[in-house]
Amino acid sequence: MPLMSKPTLLQIAMEAEAAPVAKALALGSPQPLHQHLPATIRTGGSPSAPLALVTQGHDSRFNVDAIGTQPAALTAWVAATRLSPRLIINAGTAGGFEKHGAAIGDVYLSEGPVVYHHRRIPLGNFEPYGVGSYPTVDVSAIARRLGLKLGKLTTGDSLDMSEQDARQIAASGSSIKDMEGAAVAWVASLMQIPFIAVKSITDLVDAPHPTADQFVTNLDRAVARLAAALPAVFNELDRSSV
Ligand code: ADE
Numbered sequence: 001m002p003l004m005s006k007p008t009l010l011q012i013a014m015e016a017e018a019a020p021v022a023k024a025l026a027l028g029s030p031q032p033l034h035q036h037l038p039a040t041i042r043t044g045g046s047p048s049a050p051l052a053l054v055t056q057g058h059d060s061r062f063n064v065d066a067i068g069t070q071p072a073a074l075t076a077w078v079a080a081t082r083l084s085p086r087l088i089i090n091a092g093t094a095g096g097f098e099k100h101g102a103a104i105g106d107v108y109l110s111e112g113p114v115v116y117h118h119r120r121i122p123l124g125n126f127e128p129y130g131v132g133s134y135p136t137v138d139v140s141a142i143a144r145r146l147g148l149k150l151g152k153l154t155t156g157d158s159l160d161m162s163e164q165d166a167r168q169i170a171a172s173g174s175s176i177k178d179m180e181g182a183a184v185a186w187v188a189s190l191m192q193i194p195f196i197a198v199k200s201i202t203d204l205v206d207a208p209h210p211t212a213d214q215f216v217t218n219l220d221r222a223v224a225r226l227a228a229a230l231p232a233v234f235n236e237l238d239r240s241s242v
Contacts, residue, residue, distance in 0.1 A: 007050040009085035014065040020227035039075040072180035076187035090184040094199035100175040110197035111150040117168040118156035134185035151175035155182035200226035
């Protein structure tokens with residue numbers, strides 16, 4: 001075993017998602033990641049399995065968490081260049097689909113490449129460029145052992161789903177929808193770092209209730225499920241040396 005193992009980098013967009021996870025993983029208190037970014041970093045784990053949790057931080061202009069793909073990519077880039085992680089995990093909440101059997105609080109591991117559903121550029125190679133399609137590590141065996149679901153993740157910068165988004169999501173065969181995964185996976189692919197996503201369902205985007213209402217109602221429950229699942233996911237990742 002190397003004297004200093006490379007850390008696993010866990011990136012979570014919102015503080016409300018990160019705080020229960022940090023508690024479950026017994027991580028330190030949040031510190032600034034970079035002088036010009038709102039992002040934060042907490043560290044912990046063990047010498048053989050160090051762990052860093054970064055959040056995208058707080059947007060002081062709008063007094064909200066800095067969610068979405070811009071802060072996701074920037075935070076991932078700064079954290080990954082600083083830490084040289086062995087693996088990047090984007091964890092958090094996501095929308096699911098009733099038609100694909102999702103329920104509130106289900107925890108999904110990513111399956112297959114992560115795509116975008118809101119970048120429509122019908123100009124030759126710009127079209128697949130817009131979709132992205134960034135690889136993830138095959139964690140299907142871990143999902144089976146832990147009784148977690150597997151789903152293809154798609155990313156866009158809106159919480160709701162327009163008709164065009166819905167068509168794009170159906171065409172890509174995705175079953176979970178977030179606002180960061182593809183941006184973090186892009187950075188991981190640029191740096192040739194293995195990537196997975198772990199997402200807990202706050203809302204069912206094909207259900208009749210407004211997505212934002214579902215998100216607010218179910219956030220705590222979904223985050224508690226995520227925080228309960230992540231320590232076991234880390235154990236399995238260490239055991240299988242992903
Ligand atoms: N995060 C939680 N629910 C979501 C949704 N419906 N779309 C995008 N990101 C989400």
